[in-house]
Amino acid sequence: MHRKVAVIRGISLNKWEMQNYEPITRHDITAFCIYGNLYDTININLKKVFLRSLEEIVRQPLHRYWTFFLRKLGYRYHMIGLGKLLASFEVAHTSDTWYAFSYQAALAKKRYGTRLIVTQWENIPFALEDRPFLRHMKKVVKNNADLFLAVSHSSEKALLMEGVPKEKIHVLPMGVDIQRFYPRNRDRELCSTLGLANDDIVFLFVGRLVEEKGILDLILAYSAIVQDFPSRTKLVVAGEGSLRDRAKYLARRFGIEKSVIFIGSQPYDIMPRLYSIADIFVLPSAPTRSWKEQFGMVLVEAMASGKPIISTLTGAIPEVVGPAGLLIPPRKPDKLCDAMRELIINSQKREKLGKIARSVALDRYDSRRVAETLSGIYEGI
Numbered sequence: 128m129h130r131k132v133a134v135i136r137g138i139s140l141n142k143w144e145m146q147n148y149e150p151i152t153r154h155d156i157t158a159f160c161i162y163g164n165l166y167d168t169i170n171i172n173l174k175k176v177f178l179r180s181l182e183e184i185v186r187q188p189l190h191r192y193w194t195f196f197l198r199k200l201g202y203r204y205h206m207i208g209l210g211k212l213l214a215s216f217e218v219a220h221t222s223d224t225w226y227a228f229s230y231q232a233a234l235a236k237k238r239y240g241t242r243l244i245v246t247q248w249e250n251i252p253f254a255l256e257d258r259p260f261l262r263h264m265k266k267v268v269k270n271n272a273d274l275f276l277a278v279s280h281s282s283e284k285a286l287l288m289e290g291v292p293k294e295k296i297h298v299l300p301m302g303v304d305i306q307r308f309y310p311r312n313r314d315r316e317l318c319s320t321l322g323l324a325n326d327d328i329v330f331l332f333v334g335r336l337v338e339e340k341g342i343l344d345l346i347l348a349y350s351a352i353v354q355d356f357p358s359r360t361k362l363v364v365a366g367e368g369s370l371r372d373r374a375k376y377l378a379r380r381f382g383i384e385k386s387v388i389f390i391g392s393q394p395y396d397i398m399p400r401l402y403s404i405a406d407i408f409v410l411p412s413a414p415t416r417s418w419k420e421q422f423g424m425v426l427v428e429a430m431a432s433g434k435p436i437i438s439t440l441t442g443a444i445p446e447v448v449g450p451a452g453l454l455i456p457p458r459k460p461d462k463l464c465d466a467m468r469e470l471i472i473n474s475q476k477r478e479k480l481g482k483i484a485r486s487v488a489l490d491r492y493d494s495r496r497v498a499e500t501l502s503g504i505y506e507g508i
Contacts, residue, residue: 130505133216134173135159137180137204137228141166142395143424146304149173150498154505161206170396178206181227201261202227214239218505222246225255230264233271242508243272248421250281250442252288273508278422279443297504300447301422302494303431307399310433310485314400321363321388323404328360328471331405331434333398333425336368339418341411341439341457346374348411348463350381356471362387365401402432406477407470409437412444413457420444431488435480437466451484
């Protein structure tokens, strides 16, 4: 049965998730986001609708006070006009229970009968429920959702702990386009641009430069690697964030600034080329009081590209990576250094883990298979 589906992502509409929706042909998919969306949407091959959020209706100098009030209330990214638009859709597919747009979709279900599916990334049970109105919103969403799509078993466990019936949860990890992300020879042009030699062993980090992604732990661990292997390795850091300057300062302080290459955030269409230059992918995520790694799309991209993984035993990482990498305790630069050293020395292990990574990606994380599953869910909801 053909369905008209609204995929609603507020401030976070992005190509890496939407590649799982783009192959769907049996249904009419429209993606909704706000004008202040965090990511470039030009290359998303879906119909798109942009709406204003409550955060965007008040300009400076009052804007920061208004957004502070909404954050304290827990009412984030209400999309103006969304409810009425959902009257013409058969399915609303939102993300996480605590966003205002998920609450809007739940109210649209009550008013118009629009079916509600919620993709659950959050893996901390009762997250943000110290705010009474947000707690109310989550309850309304959970009571009205027809189905939850948990991206990991840790997300499923969080839902179960919050009282969602198991029969309303389906675990569906996100995938990547395995025809774009695949093992390939190093991109010579990119290597030349970054000053990488043919015999360099290249570590690659992709992510936000913030505490919870472990970027400072990585710089500390890598400083010891450079002492042991002064001319054989490079670390490429792709991403932006509040700790960028601190990470650069540490690299200078340890005298490794020539071996650490900061390249900022990169367009998504460049990412397959970027993974090609790496020998080893590193993501030393660390949990905080309010967050732990929910999935890690960059892990899946690296695995599909045939790269061995070094990451941490936190959040969904162990189930996402499985046998494709070395997993260490978070916030342990010494253990991280040991894992990096092991894969420098043992080229056979690097190769073996890379092959396992590609195999796991083909088996679990093919975006076309995910799209087929989503299509069937929309048809049967």
